[in-house]
Amino acid sequence: MSETALLRSAVVRACRYLSAAGLSPGSSGNVSVRAGSRIIATPTGSSLRAATEDELAAVLFDQKGPSELPDAPRPTKELPLHEAMYAAHPDAAAVVHLHSPYATAIACLAADEEGCAQLPPLTPYRVMRLGRVPLVPYAPPGSAELAAGVASRAPGHPVLMLGNHGPIVAGRDLDAAIDLAEELEAASRLTLQLHSLSPVTLDAAAVAALTPPGQ
DSSP: OOOHHHHHHHHHHHHHHHHHTOOOTTTTHHHHHHHHEEEEEOOOTTTGGGTTTTOOEEEEEEEEEEEEOTTTOOBBBBHHHHHHHHHOOOTTOEEEEEEOOOHHHHSSOOOOOSOOOOOOOOSSSHHHHHOOOOEEEOOOOTHHHHHHHHHHHTTOSSSEETTTTTEEESSSHHHHHHHHHHHHHHHHHHHHHGGGGGOOOOOOHHHHHHOOOOO
16 A cells, blocks of 8 residues: 555544544544645545545645645645644644634633643643643634734644634644644643632642743
C-alpha cells in the first residue's frame, strides 16, 4: 500500500474514533495530515463519522499557500486554520479541529489576563501536556480573519482555543494530535465540574517547573 493510501486510511480511522468519542457532533470538525508538500484533509460539508478515503481532499502546500490537485474533492473550509498551524509548527504532521462540548464551552468564556483560555492548573498533566492555551478572538468560521488570528497565536502553542468556536491542535502525527485534543477536552470538563467548588490549583513554582519549554 502506498504512503498516500496509508495516510488516507489513518485519517478515516481518526475521524471515526473522534466521532465515536463524542468529540465531533453533527457535521462539525475536520482533520488533516501533512506529508511533504501535500495536505490530505477531510472535505467540506462532511461529518467525521461518515468519512471515507475516496472523499478526502488533497492539496499542495507551499509558501504561497495551497493549490488544489486536479479533480480532487474540495477540502474543508477551515483548511486555512490547518495551514496556519502547519506553518507555525514545521514538525507537525497532523492537525485536528473539533467542536468538542467541554472545550467549546471554555472557548465561550472570556480570555484571562494573558489572553489565554480559562483553564486553571488543576493537574500536572494539564500543564505538562497543554501548556498555555491561547484564546483566539472570535471571527467567522472559514474567514481570513480567523486564519490570521490562528497564525498570530500558533507559534510556540500547538494547542489553541478559537473564541466561541472550539479547539484546534497540531501534533507530530495523528495519534499525538488526538491525544492533545482529548487532554484538552478532559481539562475543560474538569474545569467546569470544579468551577463552583473553589478547587486548589498548582502554585506558581509547580506550574513553572511543569510548563513546556518555550511557553
